[in-house]
Amino acid sequence: MTRTAPRSVINRQNAEFWNELGGTPAARSLGITEPSLENLRRFDDWYMNYYSYLGRYISPKDLKGKRVLEIGLGYGTLGQLLASKGCRYFGLDIATNPVALMRYRFALLGLEGDLRVGSVLDLPYKEAAFDYVYSIGCLHHTGDLRRAVGEIHRVLAIGGEAIIMLYNRYSFRRMIFLLGDHLRNLLSRRRPSNDGPTSFSDWLRMYYDRNLKGEAAPYTDYVSRAQVRRLFQDFRAVRIESQNFDPLVLKDRMLVRRERFLNNLGRVMGLDLYMTATK
Secondary structure, three states, rough: OOOOOOHHHHHHHHHOOOOOOOOHHHHHHHHOOOOOOOHHHHHHHHHHOOOOOHHHOOOOOOOOEEEEEEEEOOOOHHHHHHHOOEEEEEEOOOOOHHHHHHHHHHHHOOOOOOOOEEEEEEEHOOOOOOOEEEEEEOOHOOHHHHHHHHHHHEEEEEEEEEEEEEEEEOHHHHHHHHHHHHHHHHOOOOOOOOOOOOOOHHHHHHHHOOOOOOOEOOOOOOHHHHHHHHHOOOOEEEEEEOOOOOOOOEEEEEEEEEHHHHOOOOOOOOEEEEEEEOO
């Protein structure tokens, strides 16, 4: 998928791809194949433990009565957590299945919220409608980051905050591990991937996000801190933090667990950049 593809094409392909819920491979690894209340709790416990730093972007904030929009619902862990804090929750996803799962979660727990299918590139909300906007791992798949950030700025109230996660262009994974692996493949005249396209960009997308069929997400952006500052230039203040890291594995042998990196290399060359942007 190229940047010049029409927005309608990217939206359609994203809607098809993300109908397989983000987090499905992790759920399968936990033995979860159907969304019972017990299974959802198991998934949520795993998710919040694995992304242990995520709580610091939620817990300190008093969300009771606040208008909160989440964009990109995935398996629904974050949305359920936000709604349980007494906010006026709104959830939006490009695909139908994440919205359906969130409705199911809310029905199980007696939570309330406005849940819709739609695109962040054309948010179906009025200006200054929200106090907080959360979007974790979604905007870099839209094909138009500038418009997505602009739409979030539009729907935030003055003084409101956007908490956004985007893939880090200068992560250890992207700049050292995968680039080195790709170069070794080129020198040995091997294909970059045994089960996919030969271009580095396609191989990279498959490494970051693939469905159970082995297909890559239709579009993926990676951003630097400098690019983030330009994207969020209309906000009054922006804090950027690096989070997340891969384990060190050699020939399927675990050498160093990822947790050992989270508070050192992960804060410098982590997989993800977390932005807290104040309008």
